[in-house]
Amino acid sequence: MGYQLIYNSSFKDIDENTINIEIYRDSGGTLIASELLCSADAVSINYESDDDVFKPIKCSDCQINVLTTKVLANLYTALGNQIYCTISKNGSLLWCGYSVPCLYSTDYNEEYNLLSLQFNDILSSLSNYNYTYLNEKQSIVSFYQVIKHIISQIDSNGLIKNVYVHNAKKINDTTDLLNNLFILDRNFFDEANEAENCKDVLEYITRYLGMTCYYYGDSIYFVDYDIIKNINSYTKYTLSDDSNTVVTLDNTIINVNQNIYESNASIAIGELYNKVVVVANSNSNNTIIPEWNDEDDIINQNADANKYYESTRDISGKNYTLLNAFFKSKNNWWWAIPSILAVPIEEVTPQNADSNGSYWQKAAYYETANEPSSLNWKTYFTISDYGLMGWKTTDGVQLSLKNKLPIAVKGGTFIIDINYRLSGDWNAAECIVTSDEQYYDGKYSTGFTDTMFKCKLAIGDTMYYDGDGWVNYQEYHNKVARNYYKICNGPNTWAGATWYKYLDEYGYWRFVTKGEYDSISGREKYSGGYADRNYVYSYTNSSNERVFIEKWFYDECKLQDCFYLVHKNKVGDKVFDTDYSLTNTVSWRMNLAESEDGVAVSLPSDKMTLGELTFELYAPNQLGTTPMRRTDKEPVRCNSFHINDVKLKYTTSDYVKDIFNDETYDEDLKFENVIDENIVNDFDDIEFRINTYNEHAGSYSYVLTKVGDEYYFVDTLTDGVSKDKLKAEEHCINKYVNYYSKPRFRYSNSIKNRDISLNSILKENTLNKNFVINSITYDLMNNKCDVELNEIR
Known part of the structure; x- marks a missing residue:
């Protein structure tokens, strides 16, 4: 029967926006929907915070608080995607997510009980799914194919309509990165051919692109916070027909001071770091064929x-x-x-x-x-x-x-x-x-x-x-x-055998009978015998005549x-x-x-x-x-x-760096940049699991691009602002070094929700700084946001 509506609820926020909640369950039978009664703090949606300003994936969760006198047994599940909810604002999808398995906790008595329902967004839920090959076998696939395939693993109802990618980089002079970057999807399996989970795979792609991925409404977004002020152009990929267009997303600066909901502001200085290290962690392709005696096979x-x-x-x-x-x-x-x-x-x-x-x-x-x-x-x-x-x-x-x-x-x-x-x-x-x-x-x-x-x-x-x-x-x-x-035979014993050959118009040596040989003129030709009469080779021509040949031709025809x-x-x-x-x-x-x-x-x-x-x-x-x-x-x-x-x-060759000390090149290439040697706080190593070609190591992890019908390893990507052509790892390290090379403010407050999203740029007048969202909690009843903001350049 598929997913069926089991619960719904509707209310108005303080600004008269209509909020609709619908909860669905995957069931084989027919279910009847019931209405839920929400509490005063009805719905909150939270996007997680992180010390890493450029974290590759930013997940969200939702809490729905309801009052009930019953045990809502339909909301119990041990499966990762059996129950999902949608939350709409004024008829437009605002958020959707999947119930947290086995989570059902509430006080219980004869009066109304407060029940908190927990849901995770699609990105977080992807950790419950292992990656599978697109074509049921290893193949070269585009980033777009991988992302669409990952979404389809969980989103069977097609709630996610689009993917937006910030036009922050170029490849082959185009910003259509997802259709022009390719990878061997064997990279998403370990040496034992055990699959990575889909969330990790999406994180690998996002890290290589140098962006942050988040979910909002009916779309998934990839945004580069380092240049969000400079570029508001995005490539919009429509999942239903695989088309893509370049669009502009509003990045009008929102003034925090003019939208305070209740003043509980705080500021802090972000941490400073000694150095940034990027590790290109490659997935070796040394093992080309499966073990011929694999016990599982x-x-x-x-x-x-x-x-x-x-x-x-x-x-x-x-x-x-x-x-x-x-x-x-x-x-x-x-x-x-x-x-x-x-x-x-x-x-x-x-x-x-x-x-x-x-x-x-x-x-x-x-x-x-x-x-x-x-x-x-x-x-x-x-x-x-x-x-x-x-x-x-x-x-x-x-x-x-x-x-x-x-x-x-x-x-x-x-x-x-x-x-x-x-x-x-x-x-x-x-x-x-x-x-x-x-x-x-x-x-x-x-x-x-x-x-x-x-x-x-x-x-x-x-x-x-x-x-x-x-x-x-x-x-x-x-x-x-x-x-x-020819169909040749030999070696045979034949006394006095002689071979005859001539060079034809294609540059091939043709072996023929003596009669044909004598009739040919104007072409290079030779004849000869055999050193050992027990090793004589021949074939039978269309006239059923035996034609003697040299051993090399016998081998070539055999092979x-x-x-x-x-x-x-x-x-x-x-x-x-x-x-x-x-x-x-x-x-x-x-x-x-x-x-x-x-x-x-x-x-x-x-x-x-x-x-x-x-x-x-x-x-x-x-x-x-x-x-x-x-x-x-x-x-x-x-x-x-x-x-x-x-x-x-x-x-691969050129592997040994120092022959006398048996020093070899490391398969996992490291990029390092020191910010300040006087600071002892090292930034956690940034790991690339999709990376740039390294001649010293064979790997499934290398990114390819396609020009015409030919594939090439990607060497550099072009920055959309500076126009610098650098390896993805070098772009990454430059971004982190530039950001953490001086103190950056963090600002927290409760503000009115003026269509604020993770794409928004916010300004605080006192500090005279621009900020982007680090974490945000939407209170839908009060139409407000509790935000923690990161200063941007």
Whole structure:
């Protein structure tokens, strides 16, 4: 049924303004409204005070005092937004808010009892709501989208109509800040992907804008009190149609002395401070992909979460108990569901695990004669190939990100690593022995190859990595359209094979038959043979003729928009039952933050890398083959790869500041300005959780802007008065230093309500100073305000 009116009340204030109160409750049934009787001090609305003149969010609350002989059970709630009230003045919405959960306290007897109802405004109530992704996944979103999304979390009735933003700053020569500033909304989640609450998110945005956010009437306002006297222009965002216009809000100075309600004035001098420190607290984006074995994501494939299988096996003269359980990814990963004879397996068991495809398994084991008090379960991602008659069968993508994550970085490096071992068995238990005799050796064989995982690493449809560098995706699409890639085979044994190629009009090398080669003139062309007749490669053309090719072309056709992640096998290395990682290409000379071994993939440093990340792993080259064909030993087929770790992280360069003392740049950049060294009172550190790009740290926290179709990191904002172009953090520190560099008055009094709001400028004649609201309490019955004012420049 939604929200329904349950109580209402109406009265006239001392100036004959009509005040209406309506209280609504979210209910599934039909409710009948009743009238409330207000007490003499009927309604008060209070906006909180704070020592920070430029506090990012200023919340308000409301107290409604009623007289009743009944227990108003409908006003009891344990939920944050089940009950809300609206207060109107002369038919216009003045304030709305949500009941404080579980707060119901009053004296109780047979006569009238005074009941005080407490409500918090929408900004305060936002602390009860966690932020959620706009598009159900990480994305780049504008400040306007975030703010509108946050409001919609709580304001299901559309009471908030507009957002007003002070035209105090410019970006890209426009004051439309909310539609021209963007952020990766992953920034609003911590390292464990736990969401921030919506109030905090709104505070982060407000702090970056250098403004104070408050709610009043049917709108939310963002105002910069530092320049409120100088600029009365605002951008008005209409939430119903997402339009925006530039409007002027009245900032006529209200004379306090001419509007005294009752004289109880007081003045004070605000505190002075030694220095102001702004900390740009960044949310690191080092972890690019989810943990491949995240316990919250990897769930038992069986309906029974504790389902496992138990068996025994004799291994190397001992009897072992083997325990296995089979798992799947709930949200993060797509994997190649295993099959037998092309029939997918609905549930993997020890009886059908010798299949073709991939699955997660947890494995534990112990010597049967020595049963332990607890088990040591280890998690593996197994890729198996049990092809019919020993043919290599498992191919294609085996593991990929289900939700492609947005990347917004400039320069830096991806580090990729895979920890794996080869096995002849689907069971990943470490006690299983495939072969103790298989070692890589060139003396008793025809040689051996490196272990290679085909991998796709791409950013949106913009570029992909080919093993040497980043390639524009248009080049790949052009090659596909021009029939460049062929279905190649090899290596095969072929005596006397010769390849022929020529350079076509696109700059591509085309491999052709000898007849075609001889008929071509006026083009650069070459022919050649093979150093080893056992490593010959070819494809079949449209005329069903065999065309011999070079190895590099075979690899390019095999990879296309992918590349190989490589472990270089060495003579003497054991083939099976041994853990290996990718061959390290990360060097200390790269000066990387949080450096570790893996394959280094450098990103372009001359432009932003922005788009959704594609990360795919294919079946490794040695799976379903005999990795080491020794002439002196029985060949052993590799039926499984057991992977126990997959990592992809992002890191930045130029991280080490002092190599000899191991001093590094701080991820959280600090801006500091000393006001007076003789004062010992430090101002509390001002924290930015949305901040300006810092080349020394990778972060989700950096603000972006868009020019045409291209995104860029925001470096500076332009001040609307001084025209200074500074980082948001620098604007902030200058504002605080300028304000607290000399004593400022605070003034308190009770004054008549002449449409005073938090946007009002007030003047006190005796001090001859201008002030803005620090705190204000509206007494609606008496149409007066108790104000505490802060002096402004």
